[in-house]
Every structure is written in structure tokens, then in C-alpha cells.
Amino acid sequence: MNYYQHHIGDFNNATRHLSLIERAIYRDLLDMYYDTEKAIDASNLERLARRLQCTTEEQQAALVYVLDEFFTLKDGVYVNNRCEREIAEYHGKRRQASEAGKASAKKRAEKKQQNPNDGSSGADQSNSQSSTDVENPLNENLTDAQPTNNHEPVTNIIDSSSNAQKPNFPLPPIQFSQYQAHDHKRYTILECVGQYPLQQDFIDYGIERFPEVHYQDMISMFTNYGDFFSSKGESAKNTPSLWLVKWFTWIQNNKDDVRRKREAQHLPQKQKNYSSAATRTSNEVNSWMDEIGTDDTAPSIRDVHEVEGVKYA
Known part of the structure; x- marks a missing residue:
């Protein structure tokens, strides 16, 4: 595959907990998966790390974490279900485009082989020629195109409880x-x-x-x-x-x-609300610590149970 769809929202939601190194490794693994159209070979992690330029211990540990987080080890390869589905859909579209192109080419060839004097009127011949001329530029590149919708059109089911046809009546949702x-x-x-x-x-x-x-x-x-x-x-x-x-x-x-x-x-994080009493206590503690100081000139702290050199339990 020369390209694949990258859904920014899905990727950000799925990787928000990763570090920058882990996100970069994950993107490189996805590129490798789509480029080869194969699952990631798990037989030699050292070689895989070298291919992804994971040279430090931190990067190699990140590689192992990403593989365990987003891939499933099956039969000696790391499989990603999303990648498998995208690759399958890509080939399905190519196959449909190829079949549509072949069918169009065959239809044009059959029209060219028709006898122009088979009893059709001159107007019919003109219409047929015009139809062929219109179709040619539309169908020439169908083989390599990526169709967006090649299945048969969906038929809406209309309520048949009444025989009267109401003009401009909106159709119900697709069934x-x-x-x-x-x-x-x-x-x-x-x-x-x-x-x-x-x-x-x-x-x-x-x-x-x-x-x-x-x-x-x-x-x-x-x-x-x-x-x-x-x-x-x-x-x-x-x-x-x-x-x-x-x-x-x-x-x-x-x-x-x-x-x-x-x-x-998308909601802003709420600031922590402290009670007025907690705020006042915090301010008093900070003021007290400032008075005590941390140098040698700070006053010594006496035990509240000590009186004239005698400590009471």
C-alpha cells in the first residue's frame, strides 16, 4: 500500500498515554505494516529494533511495550486487527475497480462490433455513437481508480399502508x-x-x-x-x-x-477548591516557616513538654 487513512482523533485517543518515543515507534510500526501488507515478524526482535532505529535500552523497551499494547502475537507474527481490516478493504476496492473496468471495456468492444446496418435508424446510430463517446472518457481509468461505492443501490422501503402518492414526501431512513x-x-x-x-x-x-x-x-x-x-x-x-x-x-x-x-x-480541568479554613491554615504554616528560617540564626524549637530542663512524659 502506498497510502492509508490516518484518523487523527482515533490515533490521539488511543495513544494519549504514550510517551513521544512510544508514539513515534507506533507510527513506524504502522507504516511498516501497511507498506509490506504483512503482520510484524516476531522471530527476531533485535533485527526489528534495528530496522526501527531503536538503539538505546529506553527505545527498545518502548518497542516491546508498544507491541504488547497494540498488537497480538499469533503464529510468530504481531497482528493488528485495524491494519488487517484496512488492507483487506484496500484490496477489495482494487478488485472491484478492476472488475468494473473490465466490464466497461467489454461493453465498449461489443458495441464496436455491432453492424452499423442492422436495421437501426440513422438517429439510433447517432445516439449509440454519442453514448459510446460519452462513456469512453468516463471509463478509461476505472481499472486503477478507487471507487467509493460500487455496490447495488439501496432501495428505500416506502410505507404502503395508503395507495395515495404524496408528492415531495420525505423517504424513510435506509432499511x-x-x-x-x-x-x-x-x-x-x-x-x-x-x-x-x-x-x-x-x-x-x-x-x-x-x-x-x-x-x-x-x-x-x-x-x-x-x-x-x-x-x-x-x-x-x-x-x-x-x-x-x-x-x-x-x-x-x-x-x-x-x-x-x-x-x-474537551472540558477544562477543574481547579481544586479549598475551604477558607484550609487556606488560612496553609497561610499560617507558611508564615511560621518563614519566621523560623533555615539558617543557624533561627530560634531553637523547644519541646512543649519540657520545663526548666525536665521532660514530662
Whole structure:
């Protein structure tokens, strides 16, 4: 992969507890993961540290901490569920773009092979030629393009309780059962991400169904949603439409909590309030310490139980 999406809010929230060295190492590990499209090799940590320029003991300890915090050791490699999902979605989009480009090229070739004297009128021939000319510039680069939405359009379900058609009546929210309803195969979440542009689709559908949810909250929830079901692996398989059902349920159950956490991060920290008595006592102690001083000329402190050289218990 030559690029990947970096969500600043997600990264800052996930790494706020890290030191500057640990954050830098984490970014380098992500770059390595996406560049090679492979999990991090765990067979030789010394070589990995050298590749990341972790030369001091502090940097090497930071590397081990970041690996344990954000990666899972499986079969000799460190796996990151977010990276795996992004890589799978990237290849899914490339495959869809390639298939769309091939289909478009085949359609244009079939049109060119048609006999211009097959009984069509001159107007039909002109329209056909115009259609071909319009499509060519639109489809020439489809093979290498990154489509944003190549699935079949979602059909809104309209209330059929009345036969009367009301003009300009707003359509209801998208119904989850319509997403890829023709696909009855069951996928893990990673397999589904590889097959469909799941992230942008689900975020768009989530915003349409829950317009009150902040966009950044939607992204955070999708990240947690993907990480949760990625960890289940083969034990969690559903059709695309059922994955969307689970996504809407996830939003409903988590939107308030995610909103509260986001708002709490932007609240100014409250100053500690001291009672007037505590403040007065603190001032008296400071004044007393100033009078005593710390040099040799300071007056000696006598035991309150000592009278004329005699101490009482």
C-alpha cells in the first residue's frame, strides 16, 4: 500500500498515554505494516529494533511495550486487527475497480462490433455513437481508480399502508435489510471488508439512520466495532445485511457513551477548591516557616513538654 487513512482523533485517543518515543515507534510500526501488507515478524526482535532505529535500552523497551499494547502475537507474527481490516478493504476496492473496468471495456468492444446496418435508424446510430463517446472518457481509468461505492443501490422501503402518492414526501431512513440482499454467503468481518467497501458504506448508512451522532463518534464506533468482531475470527460469520444489522445495534448501544467520552476530553480541568479554613491554615504554616528560617540564626524549637530542663512524659 502506498497510502492509508490516518484518523487523527482515533490515533490521539488511543495513544494519549504514550510517551513521544512510544508514539513515534507506533507510527513506524504502522507504516511498516501497511507498506509490506504483512503482520510484524516476531522471530527476531533485535533485527526489528534495528530496522526501527531503536538503539538505546529506553527505545527498545518502548518497542516491546508498544507491541504488547497494540498488537497480538499469533503464529510468530504481531497482528493488528485495524491494519488487517484496512488492507483487506484496500484490496477489495482494487478488485472491484478492476472488475468494473473490465466490464466497461467489454461493453465498449461489443458495441464496436455491432453492424452499423442492422436495421437501426440513422438517429439510433447517432445516439449509440454519442453514448459510446460519452462513456469512453468516463471509463478509461476505472481499472486503477478507487471507487467509493460500487455496490447495488439501496432501495428505500416506502410505507404502503395508503395507495395515495404524496408528492415531495420525505423517504424513510435506509432499511438495513436491503444492503447486499442478494448476497447470502456468510463472511467474517475481515472477509466482508475485503468483499465490499464496508467502512465508508456503514458510516454513511449510520449517519443517515442516526443523524444526531457526531461524525467523529461514528468513526470511533466503527473502529471499535471492527476490532471487536475481528477478534472473534471464524467464530463470527454473517451475511453483509446481517453485519449491517449488528452495526446499527452497535451504534444504538454505544453512541451515548462515545459522545460523553468525546465531550469529556474537551472540558477544562477543574481547579481544586479549598475551604477558607484550609487556606488560612496553609497561610499560617507558611508564615511560621518563614519566621523560623533555615539558617543557624533561627530560634531553637523547644519541646512543649519540657520545663526548666525536665521532660514530662
